[in-house]
Amino acid sequence: MSDIHSDHPMPSRRAFLKLALAAGASTGLLGLGQARAAIRSNARIVIAGAGAAGLAMANRLNSMLDGARITLIDGRKAHYYQPGFTLVGAGLKPASYVESTTGEFVPRNAEWIEEAVAEFDPDGNAVVTSSGRRVEYDFLVIATGLSLDYEAIQGMSPDLIGRDGIGSVYAGPQAAAATYAEMSRFADTGGVGLFGRPATEMKCAGAPLKYAFITEDTLTRRGNRSKAELIYAAHGGALFGVPIVSEKVRMLFAERGIDTVYRHVMTAIDPVRKIATYDTPDGTRELGYDFIHVVPPQRAPQAVRNSPLPWQDGPLAADGWVEANRQTLRHPRYDNVFAVGDIAGVPKGKTAASVKWQVPVAADHLVGTITGTPATSVYNGYTSCPLITRIGRAMLIEFDYDDNLVQSFPGLVAPLEELWVSWVMKETALKPTYYAMVRGLA
């Protein structure tokens, strides 16, 4: 490689091949298939939560182990492909696009208890379900995702979504569709549009930004951009956790005329007067709206918070995120417990793309304990977020714990460039890759 190119990774033949083969394959979701011979074991493995992470873990362990008793515990029959909520909220896909069932992904020889875990008893190596059934384990995988705390915003409730200018694509497929109906009405009439994010950890931190961009684009396409004022209320001093991405978004917001206010944490909403209240360093501030996209505070589900499993101190303690080694996802105090997905108390990575990278690592370490040969694989904090900047273009943002940009297609798909290629990946490859991951195939 010549010196002139030393700043820019040259597009490697490998990168080209990947891109071509993937026909726009999605981000870091793709990975290793497993062709190892199964290891005999009669370990009892309980997986709490059968969402993206729980199911992927069950399928992966099922193919790595022969004879182990895998039990999934989750009361939810519906399975949601959550990264698609944004597309439903953009009016591009129907709610059915993101809906499937938990049952179709449960491995045939695993047991699925259709109840929630009500109590974790890691000292007794057992969990108790909502009907009071005690299930003992040799290994526990916590994959309960997180809970959306709409009620923490005074006056807010999920029932308000889709009414009087209130939207939130986070609450589920129907809520995402109802959000589009409100946003579409706003795109016809104009007024003030408010966007923002909570001060807590959250899943897919890019989604609130995406929804601001999508709304702006919808207004523009309908010729009504001049009728609307759009304001993004950032909870802190930046628009995104990764500084270089934050700067890029700041520039794009300026270009699109989306105003930004910083250090605004939403605390209340008055749906009748259409006023949102924010905590700011200068006291409370009220902003009126004609459309608002509410992203609720997010924390660990109650049963997890009430258990001894969360961090006991540090920044991840208050909201109950499960204590985990950031490289192996193993619990430091209970070494037969692992946390994967949104519930894992690691600094970054509440996305399906991180699940893709966490599950093989946690599974390796769990199986390593069974066989007595410690695993060496490491999770580096990989997270990915195709940041939609308008309908038809996105930036393929991928990063790790250290805020480094990671590139799946170095020299080809630039992370900070608005590209059609990145949009095509989001539209065509992300969902099949997600389902392949959930089935333990990718």
Added chain:
Amino acid sequence: MQELDPFVFFAVFQEMLGFWLWLLLAVAALGIGSFVYALVKDRGIRAGRFVYAQIVGIAGGFAALFFMWWITSSSIRDVGGAIDVVLVLAIWVGGFLGGTILSYGLMGLTGRSRRETPVVTRIPADTKAA
């Protein structure tokens, strides 16, 4: 992305296309099969037929592009970076090759063997066997 693994790509394509994957593979097999059959039968490319096939191919290239824009809710307006142009060209070439091979093959299957059509390219004997 961790590893380049054909198995994973196949799994993803299967999730993406479902039943259509098999239909697509069947159409591709039909196209290539009938194309090779026509080459062997005519002992080379038949120029007149090949020109028609290429015209179908050109339409196929554009059809592939418009299909891609349609299924991804986007348009030519969204093509921005250099890699986007590469993707547009790749899709067009894919559609062109697919359209050409398939239509040439189908014409070979349905067409009469008009001996008077000049044979422009003679396939060397050793490749014919394939």
